[in-house]
Amino acid sequence: MLKFVYLAIVAFVLVLITVNMFRKKNNFFFQLDAAIVMVTLLLRLLLIK
Amino acid sequence: MKKIPKHIITASILCVFVVAAVIYLAIVFRSAKQEEPIYAGPGVTEVRKLSYWFPGLANTSGDTDVYILDSGVPGASMLVLGGTHPNEPSGFISAVMLVEYCRPKAGTLYVIPRANNSAFTCTDPQEAAPMKFYIDTDGGTRAFRFGSRATNPIDQWPDSEVYVHASSGQKLSGSETRNLNRAYPGREDGNLTEKIAYGITTLIRNEDIEITVDLHEASPEYTTVNAIVAHEDALELAALTLWEVEDSFQISVEKSPTNLHGLTHRELGDFTDTWALLMETANPSQGRLHGRIDSDLVVSGKDKFYTRAATYGAVTVPYTESGISLSERCARHITCLVQFAQQYAFVGSEGDLDLGDMPTYRQILENGIGHYLADAQ
Numbered sequence: 001m002l003k004f005v006y007l008a009i010v011a012f013v014l015v016l017i018t019v020n021m022f023r024k025k026n027n028f029f030f031q032l033d034a035a036i037v038m039v040t041l042l043l044r045l046l047l048i049k
Numbered sequence: 050m051k052k053i054p055k056h057i058i059t060a061s062i063l064c065v066f067v068v069a070a071v072i073y074l075a076i077v078f079r080s081a082k083q084e085e086p087i088y089a090g091p092g093v094t095e096v097r098k099l100s101y102w103f104p105g106l107a108n109t110s111g112d113t114d115v116y117i118l119d120s121g122v123p124g125a126s127m128l129v130l131g132g133t134h135p136n137e138p139s140g141f142i143s144a145v146m147l148v149e150y151c152r153p154k155a156g157t158l159y160v161i162p163r164a165n166n167s168a169f170t171c172t173d174p175q176e177a178a179p180m181k182f183y184i185d186t187d188g189g190t191r192a193f194r195f196g197s198r199a200t201n202p203i204d205q206w207p208d209s210e211v212y213v214h215a216s217s218g219q220k221l222s223g224s225e226t227r228n229l230n231r232a233y234p235g236r237e238d239g240n241l242t243e244k245i246a247y248g249i250t251t252l253i254r255n256e257d258i259e260i261t262v263d264l265h266e267a268s269p270e271y272t273t274v275n276a277i278v279a280h281e282d283a284l285e286l287a288a289l290t291l292w293e294v295e296d297s298f299q300i301s302v303e304k305s306p307t308n309l310h311g312l313t314h315r316e317l318g319d320f321t322d323t324w325a326l327l328m329e330t331a332n333p334s335q336g337r338l339h340g341r342i343d344s345d346l347v348v349s350g351k352d353k354f355y356t357r358a359a360t361y362g363a364v365t366v367p368y369t370e371s372g373i374s375l376s377e378r379c380a381r382h383i384t385c386l387v388q389f390a391q392q393y394a395f396v397g398s399e400g401d402l403d404l405g406d407m408p409t410y411r412q413i414l415e416n417g418i419g420h421y422l423a424d425a426q
């Protein structure tokens with residue numbers, strides 16, 4: 001049960017980061033940071049790692 | 050036509066990279082679930098799953114193979130646990146060697162090479178540990194997984210802030226929630242790690258196992274290393290073994306502390322009739338002082354930083370530039386196991402236990418542990 005609460009939190013944070021990545025203008029490194037974080041969150045959301 | 054803003058284009062390209070990275074990493078991490086083969090040797094009479102004793106483990110990553118080596122001659126029984134901590138390879142490889150080489154002449158040997166099967170499917174975070182290590186056998190090189198100290202978080206997550214050991218109420222750091230050697234005697238309705246512990250405890254009870262030995266390694270700077278830790282019931286057996294092996298190598302016997310809970314040498318002795326023992330060898334790939342960690346460090350045990358640390362007295366075991374090889378660490382485990390079985394005749398009451406023709410400490414050192422493993426197939 002608690003696992004799904006945590007996965008929901010991961011999914012929520014992932015959505016926020018993705019939205020932010022598309023909003024950020026003139027800052028490629030911010031976008032790159034966001035992409036790297038997305039990889040780790042996706043791996044956990046999909047229960048791969 | 051309206052021009053697409055530059056930041057939308059870069060974000061879209063990055064998304065493609067994210068998907069590609071996730072696919073690639075999924076393939077890499079999934080490969081850790083692929084079990085390395087263990088070849089049942091001439092002594093193996095039966096292979097069962099741990100879920101045979103505790104069906105609650107069926108179809109979970111905690112279920113694991115139990116190899117039964119029944120000599121056909123009635124006598125005592127011994128259970129050997131390898132891979133309680135899959136980042137301590139001498140325990141795992143010693144257990145694999147028993148399965149592939151040992152042929153008991155009296156009594157029955159039970160071997161669980163991958164006691165925490167789930168922990169074999171990942172490595173510890175921040176350690177930069179290799180996913181595999183390689184051992185040369187007489188017929189080619191075999192790969193074995195280097196795993197984690199704890200159950201894969203994919204199988205059991207999240208950890209609580211504080212881990213409360215169920216039967217004693219002892220409080221430990223939350224990360225110990227996934228440590229099999231803090232979960233005994235285990236719980237039928239507990240988390241996966243507690244269920245694995247419960248399965249092993251049930252096996253010991255149902256099969257009336259006389260001796261249980263849990264094989265471990267620790268970092269060379271740790272205090273309990275090159276040691277046998279024995280539950281008070283098994284203390285005499287450990288002392289007799291010490292006498293027999295101390296001509297070959299230095300080892301100490303420690304009594305299991307009564308106030309440290311969840312460990313095999315405490316709980317299996319308290320909650321079952323088995324004589325519970327645990328062994329530690331010194332593993333330079335496990336400590337905090339080693340350099341680059343790769344298969345070579347795991348197998349050769351050679352590390353220049355540990356050599357230097359030893360000259361400062363920062364290491365609790367003898368350590369030179371020739372290192373402490375996996376063969377040497379397995380030789381320690383195997384020599385003591387053979388002696389536990391032999392010495393049981395003097396202090397036990399359930400008949401003989403004879404592991405048959407096993408190599409001596411010197412022979413394992415000379416020929417390498419790979420010589421006693423099955424060829425690569």
Ligand SMILES: [Zn+2]
Binds near residue numbers: 133134137
């Ligand atoms: Zn250990």
